[in-house]
Amino acid sequence: MTTTYLWRGDVDNGSLNALHAEAFGHPVEETDWRAQLERHSLGWVCAHQGGSLAGFVNVAWDGGAHAFLLDTAVARHLRSRGVGARLVAVAADGARAAGCEWLHVDFEDHLRAFYFHACGFKETPAGLIAL
Template identity: 60%
Template sequence: MTVAYEWRGRFDNTVINALHAEGFGHAPMEDDWWARVNRHSLGWVCATENGELVGFVNVAWDGAVHAFILDTLVTRRARRHGVGTELIAVAVREARAADCEWLHVDFDDDMKDFYLGACGFQPTHAGIIAL
């Protein structure tokens, strides 16, 4: 599998919505991802194989030194090939290049081995309030 990774790459909203639906197990929506990431994100990483989007991660930020991993997505057929790990590696590199000092991520228990093991995040105490 030969995959290209692009920081702040172009993508189609329909394709991202389908990828998000597949990744998080819900019906496709009609969100305007392009406007959202351009308005709120430090950047994002697109992974493509032969021009087809096979992975995506959003890197939101506070405008200063904290960046946040959101919506790490890899198509089913591209999983277990290192695509997700490389998406995060590019996000780390670009957040560091933007002078961020911290890259945060939260995740469900089933993703612990991926984020803490494969991607090198360190466990920390955190809190969350469901709204």
């Protein structure tokens, strides 16, 4: 089955809430993703397969040179098949086309191989304050 990827693609709240819950292991919430994306994001990428939302990544930005990946999510049955890496590649293309010079990502340690090997990120020193 073909998977299609679209920068700033159409996504409905119900489908994204369900995908996010599956990807991050929490109950389905009622987040108004459409409003949040329109208000705060440079863009986002939706992957669709067979008419269903199969993957998603959000691209926030600072209004200048820096873009940030958030909420990378792939349906469980499609993981380890290149869907996530393709989402990130389309996100990088979209950020580059918008004039961004850097794409940042934070992730949990078990995702190192995905972001460094499959997606091509480079390790950098960074800092974090838990708020």
